[in-house]
Amino acid sequence: MVELGIDSNDPVALTADLxxxxxxxxxxxxxxxxxxxxxxxxxxxxxxxxxxxSSITPALPANSAWRFxxxxxxxxxTGFAWAVSVEYVYGGTLDVNRSNAVPxxxxxxxxxxxxxxxxxxxxxxxxxxxxx
Numbered sequence: 157m158v159e160l161g162i163d164s165n166d167p168v169a170l171t172a173d174l175x176x177x178x179x180x181x182x183x184x185x186x187x188x189x190x191x192x193x194x195x196x197x198x199x200x201x202x203x204x205x206x207x208x209x210s211s212i213t214p215a216l217p218a219n220s221a222w223r224f225x226x227x228x229x230x231x232x233x234t235g236f237a238w239a240v241s242v243e244y245v246y247g248g249t250l251d252v253n254r255s256n257a258v259p260x261x262x263x264x265x266x267x268x269x270x271x272x273x274x275x276x277x278x279x280x281x282x283x284x285x286x287x288x
Contacts (some may be wrong), residue, residue: 194228240281241280243280243281250272
């Protein structure tokens with residue numbers, strides 16, 4: 157969904173400034189060799205927000221986030237390894253406040269005010285590798 161509207165039979169050009177900001181990312185991690193072929197991986201990261209935190213666009217309900225990851229790898233034999241990992245991304249509460257200057261009776265879309273509470277996502281990955 158794109159927040160965009162055209163009310164013309166002959167539009168020449170249209171530009172929309174969504175107000176996205178530059179972002180930065182920082183991360184740290186560690187590995188620990190357990191016994192034998194087992195390797196433990198863990199990490200934490202932070203992504204800065206690219207939208208004004210008081211008014212997130214409903215087309216892209218995301219902003220700053222903390223990431224926490226954990227995984228285990230097993231070198232099963234020479235040339236073959238497998239791994240499983242889990243990551244949790246926590247985005248907090250995302251507020252939406254979109255107002256329309258045109259009343260609904262006159263063809264406007266109305267206002268959208270609310271929040272996405274406790275935004276979070278899980279990622280799970282499994283990998284296999286063969287080395288020649």
